[in-house]
Amino acid sequence: NKTLHITSCQQGRPDRNRSLLAKQSLGQNFLYDDNYVQKICSQVDFDVENGGKRVIEVGPGLGALTRVLHERYPNMTTIEIDTRAVDHLHSKFPQLRVIHQDVLRTDWKALAESLGGPLAIVGNLPYNITTPILFSLIKNCSHIDHAILTMQLEVALRITAKPRSKDFGVLSVFSQLHSRPSLLFHLPPSVFRPIPEVTSALVRLDFQPKKALELFKHVSMEELTQVVRTAFQQRRKRMSNSMKSLTDRLQKELPEDMKGRRAEELKPEDFVQLTEYLFGHR
């Protein structure tokens, strides 16, 4: 049985009146250590105009971060899938706006337009859907100003990895083309309940919609995705080999200076140029 009985954290002490069973299927590892709640919230420096109307918390759960954030941003919005957590939030923070839905179904463009501009996202992400959440934010980067997110350290290292390092891959390329990511600090397993098996990290992504717009003038996200995924399927092989299936299909040769290189050596921008070349947009 992977469900554990846990209690929520309120002002550093377990709140015995508010307990529920943590669902592993929803990535529920609740923040339990008030020092870390304060440490995360102290990194959140969103513009407070309109009572923080454009502040969105993903997965508020029992409200460990929400308690601090809601005081600062009374008009913030939260998105939570678990009915039990939604009921709990309604009773604990009657004024809080809670959208009861799967965050992966969020229409970020519509939400940003309804709230009057680009969003500021904060959240201790459910680890099982961290990557799809990141890609949905990246895809919608013109509607998001920045995001401050807790995730598995392993994913944080991939987001911020530089070429020629072992963590450099698809997620690094897409994160770095669309944002300036920075790893702020590590969070040990002991600050969550249930205690996860892995270390976590807080990451900040400052989205760069202008840069992304410029990069995507000549290529589509789908084309770039094909190139990057194909290249990293065999990251240590020379590009002449690893890209063969795609170049054959497109009936194109790789540029000479690309043939002997490896995916893990290329800079994120190199993949955009290669996509322009292969799909014949330039």
Ligand code: SAM
């Ligand atoms: N913010 C709380 C904290 O720090 O203690 C909870 C964080 S917990 C790691 C992840 C939260 O995301 C849980 O409340 C979980 O129910 C919620 N969640 C999981 N999958 C979700 C989804 N697809 N859409 C929205 N919320 C989701």
